[in-house]
Amino acid sequence: MDIAIVGGGAIGLLTGAHLGRDHTVHMYVRREEQVEQLKQEGISCSSVEGAVPVHSHLVTEGFLSHDLVIIAVKQDQVPSVLQEIRNTNSSVLFLQNGMAHLELIPDYLNALIGVVDHGALKIDDRTVEHLGKGTIQVAPFKKGATGQSLVDELYQEDFPVLYRKDYQKLMVAKLVVNTVINPLTALFEVRNKQINDNPSIQRLAYTLCEEVCSVFSLPHEEEWERVRLVAERTGENESSMFKDIKAGRKTEIDAISGYVLRKSNRDVPYHQFVVDAIHAKERRGS
Amino acid sequence: MDIAIVGGGAIGLLTGAHLGRDHTVHMYVRREEQVEQLKQEGISCSSVEGAVPVHSHLVTEGFLSHDLVIIAVKQDQVPSVLQEIRNTNSSVLFLQNGMAHLELIPDYLNALIGVVDHGALKIDDRTVEHLGKGTIQVAPFKKGATGQSLVDELYQEDFPVLYRKDYQKLMVAKLVVNTVINPLTALFEVRNKQINDNPSIQRLAYTLCEEVCSVFSLPHEEEWERVRLVAERTGENESSMFKDIKAGRKTEIDAISGYVLRKSNRDVPYHQFVVDAIHAKERRGS
Numbered sequence: 001m002d003i004a005i006v007g008g009g010a011i012g013l014l015t016g017a018h019l020g021r022d023h024t025v026h027m028y029v030r031r032e033e034q035v036e037q038l039k040q041e042g043i044s045c046s047s048v049e050g051a052v053p054v055h056s057h058l059v060t061e062g063f064l065s066h067d068l069v070i071i072a073v074k075q076d077q078v079p080s081v082l083q084e085i086r087n088t089n090s091s092v093l094f095l096q097n098g099m100a101h102l103e104l105i106p107d108y109l110n111a112l113i114g115v116v117d118h119g120a121l122k123i124d125d126r127t128v129e130h131l132g133k134g135t136i137q138v139a140p141f142k143k144g145a146t147g148q149s150l151v152d153e154l155y156q157e158d159f160p161v162l163y164r165k166d167y168q169k170l171m172v173a174k175l176v177v178n179t180v181i182n183p184l185t186a187l188f189e190v191r192n193k194q195i196n197d198n199p200s201i202q203r204l205a206y207t208l209c210e211e212v213c214s215v216f217s218l219p220h221e222e223e224w225e226r227v228r229l230v231a232e233r234t235g236e237n238e239s240s241m242f243k244d245i246k247a248g249r250k251t252e253i254d255a256i257s258g259y260v261l262r263k264s265n266r267d268v269p270y271h272q273f274v275v276d277a278i279h280a281k282e283r284r285g286s
Numbered sequence: 287m288d289i290a291i292v293g294g295g296a297i298g299l300l301t302g303a304h305l306g307r308d309h310t311v312h313m314y315v316r317r318e319e320q321v322e323q324l325k326q327e328g329i330s331c332s333s334v335e336g337a338v339p340v341h342s343h344l345v346t347e348g349f350l351s352h353d354l355v356i357i358a359v360k361q362d363q364v365p366s367v368l369q370e371i372r373n374t375n376s377s378v379l380f381l382q383n384g385m386a387h388l389e390l391i392p393d394y395l396n397a398l399i400g401v402v403d404h405g406a407l408k409i410d411d412r413t414v415e416h417l418g419k420g421t422i423q424v425a426p427f428k429k430g431a432t433g434q435s436l437v438d439e440l441y442q443e444d445f446p447v448l449y450r451k452d453y454q455k456l457m458v459a460k461l462v463v464n465t466v467i468n469p470l471t472a473l474f475e476v477r478n479k480q481i482n483d484n485p486s487i488q489r490l491a492y493t494l495c496e497e498v499c500s501v502f503s504l505p506h507e508e509e510w511e512r513v514r515l516v517a518e519r520t521g522e523n524e525s526s527m528f529k530d531i532k533a534g535r536k537t538e539i540d541a542i543s544g545y546v547l548r549k550s551n552r553d554v555p556y557h558q559f560v561v562d563a564i565h566a567k568e569r570r571g572s
Contacts, residue, residue, distance in 0.1 A: 187473075187563070188566055198566050200566035200569060201562075203562045204563065204566070207558075269553075269555035269556060269559070270555060272493075273490065273559045276489045276490050277473070277490065280474055280486035280487045281474065283484050283485070
């Protein structure tokens with residue numbers, strides 16, 4: 001297949017390295033230096049042998065025609081990417097955290113929604129470390145639409161891409177974990193395991209979980225067990241939001257906890273608190 | 287007058303230095319080294335000329351008889367100090383932050399409640415820096431009891447000690463300021479002025495103020511104006527709770543925000559959040 005990947009961050013590079021072994025991969029990125037490095041040296045990924053050759057382009061120069069376009073940018077860059085690809089007939093796979101970008105997807109697009117649970121860390125413009133092996137689960141955005149054969153083609157033994165029917169189930173499961181673990185680890189600047197190990201953080205986590213479950217009518221005890229498991233399994237990881245705060249970057253708090261606020265028709269004070277608290281820390285750093 | 291001051295922290299030293307000019311001051315402290323230093327060198331305070339000679343004692347050796355005992359320890363040490371002085375006939379002036387210690391004052395005691403709004407920083411065992419001049423306002427704990435003549439004796443032009451009738455008014459006013467400024471400056475590790483300067487912290491502050499005003503039936507807009515004024519006037523200060531967090535010490539969060547929780551008969555989620563958040567940071571440091 002001929003695949004475009006928009007975004008040269010950790011997830012873009014990870015996906016490019018793995019899919020680039022079986023497919024023709026075009027990376028679309030924002031900086032000329034990264035275009036050059038990728039063109040000349042390919043992608044280096046700790047879980048893939050050797051450099052993986054890819055084509056590379058400036059995202060601003062317009063898109064070629066591809067069988068599949070994978071959007072691997074952060075949620076807040078989705079609107080501008082949608083501008084760039086607005087005339088595409090290709091299938092478009094969205095890999096963002098949170099759910100806020102779903103509201104932006106235009107009707108005519110043949111959209112697929114993916115949930116990534118790999119751990120990955122970008123080392124430099126062409127190098128990514130694969131910290132934790134996971135899966136990419138993909139479901140069609142429109143009910144009844146299908147992308148199964150296309151998704152099946154992406155599957156690799158050591159990089160499973162799995163077809164699912166209901167994207168909402170996928171997203172909400174990820175959202176619960178993100179909405180609990182991300183803001184608290186970023187607020188206290190601690191690793192994921194502190195959700196279980198620090199009893200006061202755990203009390204905050206429990207109430208955040210309770211709130212998000214009540215908004216989406218999810219079974220609270222079951223979701224709480226899952227949050228605890230993920231925090232344990234990824235204990236030594238720094239969440240993406242903690243990393244953003246450390247690096248003085250804008251976080252995805254509006255796409256994650258802010259989405260819960262927007263979808264709620266009752267008070268969710270703990271979510272309100274963490275949205276302002278994370279924004280406070282973003283500003284403090286600037 | 288013959289005055290005992292229990293506690294050799296910033297407020298104990300500040301009070302000792304000023305009152306020691308007109309009165310005989312006995313400092314009661316916990317460590318032998320501080321007893322020796324105070325005995326030999328007196329108290330040094332940036333707003334008082336020269337060293338002020340004081341008597342000094344280990345608090346564990348028992349109390350002499352005094353006209354007035356000033357308790358200048360932190361709230362969590364009040365129970366043990368009350369044990370030590372339980373047979374006193376002296377008037378006892380309490381200078382703690384928060385209101386939790388009020389519940390511990392035994393009935394027989396001739397208790398006075400003081401509210402300190404000086405800024406002070408302990409430099410070493412005998413040295414205190416007077417960062418911001420303020421007042422000590424004192425009211426009797428029991429309705430109808432009087433201590434006015436005693437309080438009037440403490441008054442000094444450059445260190446005003448003022449008699450008031452209603453301690454609850456005094457305390458609640460201080461509590462509102464403490465319950466808003468202390469936890470947020472400690473949580474984000476910022477100076478007081480950020481309550482006004484960081485719009486996200488200000489939003490959190492506004493809701494904390496709203497909650498505490500609803501618990502104590504106070505006029506919200508008026509109290510909020512006062513909080514903003516205090517944050518502005520003390521902008522460059524680090525709150526006591528921020529200092530405690532930085533130094534890895536236990537904070538007074540249970541005496542301040544915890545008191546609001548205990549007195550509330552409705553949900554005060556922002557106060558609940560900050561109590562756990564500050565405890566989380568205390569544990570993180572340990």
